[in-house]
Amino acid sequence: MAPPVILFDRIPDEGLQQELVLDEAWVSEVFAETSLATVPGVPGSASIRLDKDKRNVFLSGRFEVTAQTDCVACLERVTLGLGADLVLHLEPAAGAKAKPTHEEVELSRDELDVDVYTDDRIDLAHWLREAILLEAPLHPRHEVCPVKLEMPAAPPSARVAIDPRLAPLARFIKKE
Numbered sequence: 001m002a003p004p005v006i007l008f009d010r011i012p013d014e015g016l017q018q019e020l021v022l023d024e025a026w027v028s029e030v031f032a033e034t035s036l037a038t039v040p041g042v043p044g045s046a047s048i049r050l051d052k053d054k055r056n057v058f059l060s061g062r063f064e065v066t067a068q069t070d071c072v073a074c075l076e077r078v079t080l081g082l083g084a085d086l087v088l089h090l091e092p093a094a095g096a097k098a099k100p101t102h103e104e105v106e107l108s109r110d111e112l113d114v115d116v117y118t119d120d121r122i123d124l125a126h127w128l129r130e131a132i133l134l135e136a137p138l139h140p141r142h143e144v145c146p147v148k149l150e151m152p153a154a155p156p157s158a159r160v161a162i163d164p165r166l167a168p169l170a171r172f173i174k175k176e
């Protein structure tokens with residue numbers, strides 16, 4: 001189930017606090033175009049606060065999700081905790097027609113700071129999705145890759161044992 005849409009009129013004057021479970025099915029959808037996968041049995045969470053000032057909405061809070069993927073350095077599975085604070089100033093779309101759409105623009109944290117909501121709907125799934133994708137690492141890796149206990153497989157030629165009695169010959173060849 002996706003995080004809810006909050007209607008502007010449902011935000012009380014004193015603000016609205018939402019504690020959300022980000023279930024695996026929804027987080028999997030968010031991860032669909034990344035190399036990330038959810039960790040079974042480990043849902044994410046978000047704590048979101050909405051405050052209003054006239055028709056503007058101030059969205060603040062934090063999310064935490066756990067992801068797994070392959071480490072780019074050692075190719076072993078790596079589990080990543082993704083989390084970030086959200087701070088957004090939302091204006092009603094009608095008052096922001098001059099704003100360029102950001103469909104094709106690469107989002108940065110700064111550009112996320114002010115945005116618009118449309119039809120009195122504060123779509124938490126939309127903002128959480130963008131915030132989570134911003135935290136998705138391009139090159140996921142362990143902080144410290146696990147040390148492999150096995151030696152890497154040697155090429156077949158290196159596995160042929162050299163008779164120690166022939167070692168002097170090897171030195172002789174090098175001198176040539």
Ligand SMILES: [Zn+2]
Pocket residue numbers: 071072073074075076078141142144145146
């Ligand atoms: Zn690694």
